[in-house]
Amino acid sequence: MINKKLRRKIRKYFGFIYSKALAKYKERKYKEFVNNDITRLTPPISQQRIYYLGITEHPNLGDMGQHYCILNWISKNFPDSELLSFKSSTVVNPFVDFPSKLKTIYRPNDIIIFQSGYCTQDLGGDHELMHRMIIDKIPYAKILMMPQTIFFQHEKNKKRTSKSYNQATNMLFLARDTVSYNMAKEMFPNIEVQAFPDIVTTLIGKYTFENERKGVCFCLRDDSEKFYSDKELQNLKKQIEEIEPITTTDTTISTSEEKIRKNLQHYIEKQIIFFSKYKIVITDRYHGTIFSLAAGTPVIIIKTNDHKVITGANWFKGVYDDYVYVASDLKEAYKLYEQIKTKKLTHKLSPYFEENYYSHLKEIxxxxxFKEA
Known part of the structure; x- marks a missing residue:
């Protein structure tokens, strides 16, 4: 056995060789994975095939919740169709030409479904590139773009996206907030755009909890979208902690994406059950809001650096008014907390979004x- 001191010396003097070797090994294994994954693009067996592209590749339970609900929607509405799911990293991979391979086997009755989320943007990630690569190669495809948030920093990127997407005249583009909807109507005059709530809202009204509720849960992000500083949030926590216990959590967890994907229902329902233990949730996570409502727990929404969370809350106005509150600042968040904690609520919400939106989506x-069929 090599002792620790010797191992440190080896890393110090030969670390660059190890790093290069490790990088080459990882690249080789990645190529092997992509090549194996791409072999699934064989000619379809069933009458109809669903290509679900851009499945979640990170352990964020909000995005995994979208993945879970999209799979449920596909299963419910296309029980006899063959389903093939691919990561965006496979679709855009430079080692294979996924779009060309898909084009050779795509048939007029097949459907392409793109993952929902903050995916039509130029802030990072490869989903927007994936959209363009597929649309540019198969502009006539039947495409369902699950609810998107749109944001572009650079006008040239916005124009590039607009030019590409507008080719897809058989695409239904769903925008998940009013800002994104208005932007989509401006950017995509050639395609059908509709405002549609995030698909995770289909979990609201599905569960009933009778357990005792105690304390306040802070579900807070720690990324570039975060608006308030740790110090500001800590001051709010201290105020509330003088009255009752608090817990701090996030919808991004340490469990690997592969492990979550293998047991999606378990992890999503575990998160909802967790929120059902509290009297109130305070969050800057959009899916923190939705999971709270699925748990029947009232939620106070605090702002982020973009429009996604605040404008997303507009879906709940007139539907769950006793359960959803938007705070203009942290002082108001505390006042709302004082107001809500005395309310007597049933914690049982109606399945409004499933009944009024997603049960009709296939028909829409x-x-x-298939208007020409």
Whole structure:
């Protein structure tokens, strides 16, 4: 066995060789994975195939919740269709030409479904590139773009996206907030755009909890979208902690994405059950809001650096008014907390979004995409 001192010396003097070797090894294994994954693009067996592209590749339970709900929606609405799911990193991979391979086997009755989320933007990630690569190669495809948040920093990127997406005349583009909807209507005059709530809202009204509720849960992000400083948030926590216990959590967890994906229902429902233990949730996470409502827990929403969370809350106005509150600042968040903690609520919400939106989505999509059939 090599002792620790010797190992440190080896890393110090030969670390660059090890790093290069490790990078080459990882690249080789990645190529092997992509090549194995791409072999699934064989000619379809069933009458119809669903290509679900851009499945979640990170352990954020909000995005995994979208993945879970999209799979449920596909299973419910296309029980006899063959489903193939791919990561965006496979679709855009430079080692294979996924779009060309898909084009050779795509048939007029097949459907492409793109993952929902903050995906039509130029802030990073490869989903927007994936969208363009597929649309540019198969502009006539029947495409369902699950609810998107749109944001572009650079006008040239916005124009590039607009030019590409506008080719997809058989695509239904769903925007998940009013800002994104208005931007989509401006950017995509050639395609059908509709405002649609995040698909995770289909979990609201599905569960009933009778357990005792104690304390306040802070579900807070720690990324570039975060608006308030740790110090500011800590001051709010201290105020509330003088009255009752608090817990701090996030919807991003340490469990690997592969492990979550293998047991999606378990991890999503575990998160909802967790929120059901509290009297109130305070969050700057959009899916923190939705999971709270699925748990029947009232939620106070605090702002982020973009429009996603605040404008997303507009979906709940007139539907769950006793359960959703938007705070203009942290002082108001505390006042709302004082107001809500005395309310007597049933914690049982109606399945409004499933009944009024997603139960009709297939029909809406078919009327557009299959209008010539």
């Amino acid at each position: 999509f078919y009327q557009l995409a």
